[in-house]
Amino acid sequence: xxxxxxxxxxxxxxxxxxxxxxxxxxxxxxxxxxxxxxxxxxxxxxxxxxxxxxxxxxxxxxxxxxxxxxxxxxxxxxxxxxxxxxxxxxxxxxxxxxxxxxxxxxxx
Numbered sequence: 001x002x003x004x005x006x007x008x009x010x011x012x013x014x015x016x017x018x019x020x021x022x023x024x025x026x027x028x029x030x031x032x033x034x035x036x037x038x039x040x041x042x043x044x045x046x047x048x049x050x051x052x053x054x055x056x057x058x059x060x061x062x063x064x065x066x067x068x069x070x071x072x073x074x075x076x077x078x079x080x081x082x083x084x085x086x087x088x089x090x091x092x093x094x095x096x097x098x099x100x101x102x103x104x105x106x107x108x
Contacts, residue, residue: 073097077104 069090076086077100086097 070096070100073100074104077101078106080106 069092073086073090073092073096076089081089081101083094083097083101086092086100087094090097092100
């Protein structure tokens with residue numbers, strides 16, 4: 001009789017271990033499914049952040065390009081170029097060119 005109870009206990013323990021393993025696998029798979037459900041939200045967030053980076057990059061490039069044009073205009077003014085030449089050569093406005101000639105022209 002003792003041997004039958006021992007065998008039954010071993011089988012019961014094996015079944016409990018199996019159920020515990022199945023439970024852990026279920027928890028893991030459930031977490032994986034939850035992770036998959038977050039993918040669209042994560043992709044939308046990533047897309048939004050990429051657009052922000054693109055905008056910032058464009059802004060920085062525009063600033064750099066404008067700074068290059070201002071530097072070019074200053075060099076032209078220092079060589080004696082007039083407002084019209086600076087506007088044509090750099091694309092700056094007439095007002096910007098006037099200011100640059102005023103402060104960086106050869107007569108300053």
